[in-house]
Amino acid sequence: MQQHTEETPLLDSEAPATPITDPEILKHELLYQRFTPAQKRVIVALISWAAVIPFLASGSFIPSIPEIAHELGSSGPVISLAVSLSLITASAGSLLWATYSGAYGRRTVFLISLPCLCIGSAGVAMSHSVPTLLFWRVVQAFGSSSGMSVGAGAIGDIYKLEERGAAMGIFFGASLFGPAIAPLLGGVATHYFSWRMAQWGLFVMGLFALIPVALFLPETLDPEKLRRWGATEEHKKPVLLNPFKSLGLLRSPNIVVVALAGTTTLVTDFVLMIPLAYTIGKQYNITNEALIGAFFLPSGLGNISFMYSRRTTSRSPF
Numbered sequence: 001m002q003q004h005t006e007e008t009p010l011l012d013s014e015a016p017a018t019p020i021t022d023p024e025i026l027k028h029e030l031l032y033q034r035f036t037p038a039q040k041r042v043i044v045a046l047i048s049w050a051a052v053i054p055f056l057a058s059g060s061f062i063p064s065i066p067e068i069a070h071e072l073g074s075s076g077p078v079i080s081l082a083v084s085l086s087l088i089t090a091s092a093g094s095l096l097w098a099t100y101s102g103a104y105g106r107r108t109v110f111l112i113s114l115p116c117l118c119i120g121s122a123g124v125a126m127s128h129s130v131p132t133l134l135f136w137r138v139v140q141a142f143g144s145s146s147g148m149s150v151g152a153g154a155i156g157d158i159y160k161l162e163e164r165g166a167a168m169g170i171f172f173g174a175s176l177f178g179p180a181i182a183p184l185l186g187g188v189a190t191h192y193f194s195w196r197m198a199q200w201g202l203f204v205m206g207l208f209a210l211i212p213v214a215l216f217l218p219e220t221l222d223p224e225k226l227r228r229w230g231a232t233e234e235h236k237k238p239v240l241l242n243p244f245k246s247l248g249l250l251r252s253p254n255i256v257v258v259a260l261a262g263t264t265t266l267v268t269d270f271v272l273m274i275p276l277a278y279t280i281g282k283q284y285n286i287t288n289e290a291l292i293g294a295f296f297l298p299s300g301l302g303n304i305s306f307m308y309s310r311r312t313t314s315r316s317p318f
Contacts, residue, residue, distance in 0.1 A: 031222060032160050039218070040158050044167050046217050047151035048174035050110065050209045053117065054144040055175065057202050058086055059182025059273070059296070061137075063289040064195035066277050071195075074130050076278055082134050086141035087270070093145030095243040098153060101146075103227050103241060106154045107219045109146055114213065116143025118206035125199035140202070148175055157220035180297060183273065187293030269296075 035043065061083060069079045093113075101109040120140025127133040155167045189198035219226065227239065249255050273296060281292050 032158065032163075035158055035218070035220075040167070042216060043154060043158060043218070043220060044170055046209075046212055047106075047147075047154050048171050050114070050213065051147040051151045051171060051175035052178045053202070053205055053209060054090060054141075054147045055178035056182045056185070056205070057117070057121070057140055057144045058083060058090070059179045060186030060189070060198050060202065061086075061195075062273055063183050063187035063277065063293040064190045064198060066281075067190055067195050067289070068133070072128070072130055072133065076275075078130060079133075080275075082137040083270070085134055086137045089138045089141040090145040092243070093142040094149040095246065097146035098149035099241045099243040099246065101150045101153055102221070102225065103239060105219045105221045105226050106150050106157070107213070107217050109150050110213045110217065111210070113143050113146035113150075114206055114210040116140075118203050118210065119143070121199050121203035121206060125196045125203065143206070151175075154220045157222065179269065183276075183293030183296045184290065185293070187289035187291070190289040192290070 065076050065079045065083075068074075069076050072079070097109050097113055116139055120136050120138075120143050123136030124133060124140055127136055151171055152168070155164055155171055159167050185201070186195075186198045189195070189201060250259065276295060277289070277292050280286065280295065286292060
């Protein structure tokens with residue numbers, strides 16, 4: 001009998017291939033063979049680009065807070081509410097988009113959410129009052145929030161559990177590239193142009209995500225789970241789904257621990273980042289928004305390095 005140790009691979013790649021005869025197993029295998037490896041890479045690239053935008057939208061706004069407060073005749077704490085509102089909206093929006101993408105498809109949700117991002121970004125750029133600014137920030141955050149949750153679901157649609165590690169590493173590495181460069185880009189745009197230019201930049205990025213998705217992203221959801229709008233009498237009416245049902249997964253101690261670790265890290269980043277212009281900037285008399293934004297490059301690059309290390313330890317054939 002073969003002896004197994006802690007170093008024994010969970011997946012025996014040298015085991016001889018045996019024909020699959022079970023219909024359910026065969027059906028499961030065929031589900032992940034709908035797309036070629038090249039098509040899968042294109043899908044990962046598209047959804048990774050969409051995943052860059054959520055944190056880019058939130059992080060690029062922060063170095064602009066003093067200038068926005070001055071231009072709109074308000075204060076830093078009041079303008080900072082836009083960041084808090086956008087984070088709350090993004091949290092709820094990601095649950096909503098993910099839930100409905102499991103019924104109406106990943107592509108459909110992207111085609112609805114990305115225009116919301118573009119409209120919200122244009123609205124923020126043209127805002128001339130605090131209430132208007134806060135409203136359009138909520139719309140912007142709602143539209144961008146699909147990038148993370150729906151993108152991760154799409155990867156699960158096209159890669160088997162034991163194969164999706166590398167794709168997930170690339171996807172989350174790309175998403176974490178957003179907070180790495182967002183403060184710097186927002187600071188550069190604010191210092192050398194205006195804070196409105198940064199928001200128009202997000203509008204353009206939204207278009208550059210929407211157009212390729214519309215042209216090249218296929219539907220990845222299992223066709224048996226897909227509710228095609230208006231395809232049958234049964235599907236003509238929209239179905240109300242509970243976006244908070246997935247929170248029941250928090251009953252698992254493992255998921256709770258991982259969620260708390262991620263939440264703590266994210267909260268720490270934003271607690272340090274939001275008042276940066278009024279803490280380090282004031283202490284050292286730094287008025288250049290680009291320099292203030294550059295303080296967050298180490299944190300973002302560290303996150304990317306960690307996700308790359310996950311990719312290099314994966315057994316995925318990506």
